[in-house]
Amino acid sequence: MKNPVLYYFDGQGRGEVIRWMLAACGLDFEEVFITSREQYLKMVADGLFLYQQVPMLEIDDMQLVQCGAILRYLARKGNLYGDDAKEQAMIDMYTDGAQDMFNSSLGIPFQSTEDARDDMWKKVKEKIFERFFPVFEKALQNCKTSCLVGARQSMADVLLTAALTSFQARQHDILDGYPNLQKWFDEQKKIEWIFKFLAPGSKRKPLPDDKYVNTVCTALNFQLGL
DSSP, X not given: OOOOEEEEOSSSGGGHHHHHHHHHTTOOOEEEEOOOHHHHHHHHHTTOXXXXXXXXXXXXXXXXXXXXXXXHHHHHHTXXXXXXXXXXXXXXXXXXXXXXXXXXXXXXXXXXXXXXXXXXXXHHHHHIIIIIHHHHHHHHHTOXXXXXXXXXXXXXXXXXXXXXXXXXXXXXXXXXXXXXXXXXHHHHTTSXXXXXXXXTTSSOOOSOOHHHHHHHXXXXXXXXXX
């Protein structure tokens, strides 16, 4: 069977959570990196990207776009979507929260100055400290297992782990004051597939650098924020 192929840029962005979910499913996958405006436009002209957008995942004879659709398909495929409709609803709720939290930081590297990037990170932290971390901290306090929902790892656990990994790369003490979240995160990192995915040499991407930013801006034809 052909390995899945992820079409995106060589960096975190919206493709990173898909990489995490592919790893959680135990799927080897390949990547096609977009590197230029010409390449991107040709792919669009060839009908490769529905809605003319990336990330796009080729898997099981499908070309999937829209991160939510991709993530839910992988969750079902990898048995990461709970045991019933109630668990699936809870998984969706926590997944969407983790996604909203992570996505709030995606614009940081696209600010035009270091001061603007620092200011945006400050605002992101205010948002996650006010709206998101307290929710997960309370949810984990009431969990009977090391999983947000049910008795086994789900998409919600994977995406929260992905978000916290990215945030901790920006600020190592980001979880200070959230003991349940810190304990849970430490436990997640000991899970075999996560331990391997966090190790050097995996397809996990580091925080975006200038090369990534310039490539994205050129390929998608937009300017840095003020």
